[in-house]
Every structure is written in structure tokens, then in C-alpha cells.
Amino acid sequence: MSSSAPRQKVAVVTGASSGIGYAITRQLAKHNYQVYACARRLEPIETLVDEFSTTLIKPYKLDVSSMEDIIKFKNFLSETLREGKLDVLYNNAGQSCTFPALDVTDAMVEQCFKVNVFGHINMCRELAQFLINAKGTIVFTGSTAGVISFPFGSIYSASKAAIHQYARGLHLELKPFGVRVINAVTGGVSTNIADTRPLPQDSIYNFEEGQEAFKARQLMAKNNRPMSADVYAEKLMNDILSSRDPLDVYRGTMSSILSWVSLIVPYCVLEWGLVKKFKLEKVFAVLKKKDVKKD
Incomplete structure (x- = not known):
């Protein structure tokens, strides 16, 4: 009596376009x-x-910000997954928000x-049940x-710090079920996620020096020799295939260095370094002059 064919592994990747x-989608397909x-x-x-063919790549229209879309997708998987098993859930969909802290709107x-x-x-x-x-x-x-809050990025940093902590809790809680959780602390990677929105007309930073600093921040990843997305994906594929369960892995340009810096450098020194890196001295000087004139 012949045995049934082995089950093909299945992955879900969000933000796959x-x-x-x-x-990452390409790497997973390469590994069948x-x-x-x-x-x-x-x-x-x-x-x-x-x-790769429709056998390996299954495009699915999904907006992760829509609970209705997620429930529909869950129901779809309930009907299609063999043995109700999902081997990888790669939560990659992302929204940039490079804006001064005082300029972000509720909608942003x-x-x-x-x-x-x-x-x-x-x-x-x-x-979760499919993964379990x-x-x-x-x-x-x-x-x-999510480790260092860069200037003009407080909201994005807050969102990434939040998901880092969620990943920590999830990593612990899913241990009894044999489900691994990997948080890829990502440095510079060549992608098109950069925020290109201009400063609002009424921004307190809307002057020549402020605009220059803001533009430099928007181009931070691009100007710091980012790792190609393909190389990054190869490294993460190795993490997925590994039997290790490290929680945090550091991938992308400067990811390990910046994470260590955040741990060992006093925040006052780190903040001084951010001021120097993003040439904020001139910005602060203009703002102080404006404040003096206002008084």
C-alpha cells in the first residue's frame, strides 16, 4: 500500500509586492x-x-489594516490548507511615518x-491555530x-518598539506549542518604503535648515549603503530554516552595531550623536533665535 505524498510546506507573506x-516570497518559493x-x-x-508558476506563488489581495480582510483570509485558509497547517507567517507589511513629532496627524x-x-x-x-x-x-x-528613535521618526519608532515587545511576549507564550517567533531587527535595506511627504506649511521646522535636516532624514537609509533586499532575504531564509530559536536576529546595514550602541552608550551621548549625524545644530540655533524673538 503506497503512502500519501509528503505535505508541501506553506507560507504566508504580507507586504509581498x-x-x-x-x-522573501522569492526565497521561500526557491525552497519549494x-x-x-x-x-x-x-x-x-x-x-x-x-x-515559479501558480503552484508555488499564490497572490492574495489583503490589507492587513482591515480586520474584515484578515477574517476572510483566515476562512480562505481554513478551506485550503492541507491538514490545517501553516509553516511560516511572515509579518512584513509596513507603513513609514517620517514626520516631526508635533506635525503628525491622528490619521497618520x-x-x-x-x-x-x-x-x-x-x-x-x-x-495561530494553523501555525500551532x-x-x-x-x-x-x-x-x-524600534531600538533608537531617530529624529523625525518618533511615530514609526514607537510602532516598531511596540511590535518588538509584542514579539517578545509571543515568543514566550508560544513555546509550549513548538512555534518559533523571530523578530528581525532590520537595519538599512534597499526598499521603496521611504516617506517622501513634504513638511507641512505650518511646521515649526519649515525653514531652510529644517528642510535640509528633514530631507537628510528621509534619505537616511538610501545614503548609508543599505543591504540589497535579496541578500537580506537570503539571511532571513537561513534563520527560518534553522532549528535555533533566538527571538531577535539582526539583519541589514548597521543593525547589530546600532543595537549594541543603544545598550552600552548613555542616552545623553547617543542623543548628541544623533544631533551631529543629522546636522541638527543649525536647526536648533534657528529655533532658539526664533524663540528669543518671540519672547
Whole structure:
């Protein structure tokens, strides 16, 4: 009597239409995973379908900020997953928010947290049983911004710090079920996530020196020799295939160095370094002069 064919491993990747998500989807397919490549825009994923076929790449339209979309996806997987098993959930969908702390609107904050925090939490909760069934792996695209709050990035940093802590709790709570949780503390990676929105007209930083500093911050990743998304994905694929259970892995340009700096350098010194790095001395000088004139 012949035995049934072995079950093909299955992965879900969010934010799969570009950058890290696209590269991770490609790596998983190379390792013969059937990948549900989830994104709001499916057209860019068609090139992966052409490369690997519809057997391995399954595009799925999903907005992680929509609870309705997530529930529909869960129901879809309930009907399609063999033995109800999901081997990898890669929470990669991301929303940038590079804006001065006093200029962010409620809508900006809400959208950033809906995608970077609530979306991942909701995906984990709703798909948890599939991962438990497979003793699978959950991965988050964390960030060095969740460790060091860079200027003009307080909201993005707050969202990444939140998901880092969620990953820590999840890592502990899923241990009894044999589910691994990996938080990829990500440094510079060449993607198109950079925020290009200009300063508001009424921003306190809307003057020549402030605009220059703001622009430099927007180009931070691009100007610091970011790792290619393909190289990053290869490294993360090794983490997924490994039997280790480290929680935090440091991938991307400067990720390990910046994380160590945050641990050992006093914050006053770190803050001084951020002022120097982003050339904020001139900005602060202008603001102090304006404050004096105002008084």
C-alpha cells in the first residue's frame, strides 16, 4: 500500500509586492514553499508567478489594516490548507511615518499603527491555530528604529518598539506549542518604503535648515549603503530554516552595531550623536533665535 505524498510546506507573506516581502516570497518559493503572497497591489507579484508558476506563488489581495480582510483570509485558509497547517507567517507589511513629532496627524498615527502593529497582532491571533498545527514559525520585520528613535521618526519608532515587545511576549507564550517567533531587527535595506511627504506649511521646522535636516532624514537609509533586499532575504531564509530559536536576529546595514550602541552608550551621548549625524545644530540655533524673538 503506497503512502500519501509528503505535505508541501506553506507560507504566508504580507507586504509581498515589493522590497523585503517580494524578496522573501522569492526565497521561500526557491525552497519549494507554497507561498500566499499577500498585498494590496497584486500586479508586481505576477513576475514571481511567471518565474515559479501558480503552484508555488499564490497572490492574495489583503490589507492587513482591515480586520474584515484578515477574517476572510483566515476562512480562505481554513478551506485550503492541507491538514490545517501553516509553516511560516511572515509579518512584513509596513507603513513609514517620517514626520516631526508635533506635525503628525491622528490619521497618520492611526494608519502607521494599524499596519505596523494592529495588523500583525490580528494576523497572529487569527492564524495561530494553523501555525500551532504545523509547529511553524512567525517572523516580524522589526527595525533598528524600534531600538533608537531617530529624529523625525518618533511615530514609526514607537510602532516598531511596540511590535518588538509584542514579539517578545509571543515568543514566550508560544513555546509550549513548538512555534518559533523571530523578530528581525532590520537595519538599512534597499526598499521603496521611504516617506517622501513634504513638511507641512505650518511646521515649526519649515525653514531652510529644517528642510535640509528633514530631507537628510528621509534619505537616511538610501545614503548609508543599505543591504540589497535579496541578500537580506537570503539571511532571513537561513534563520527560518534553522532549528535555533533566538527571538531577535539582526539583519541589514548597521543593525547589530546600532543595537549594541543603544545598550552600552548613555542616552545623553547617543542623543548628541544623533544631533551631529543629522546636522541638527543649525536647526536648533534657528529655533532658539526664533524663540528669543518671540519672547
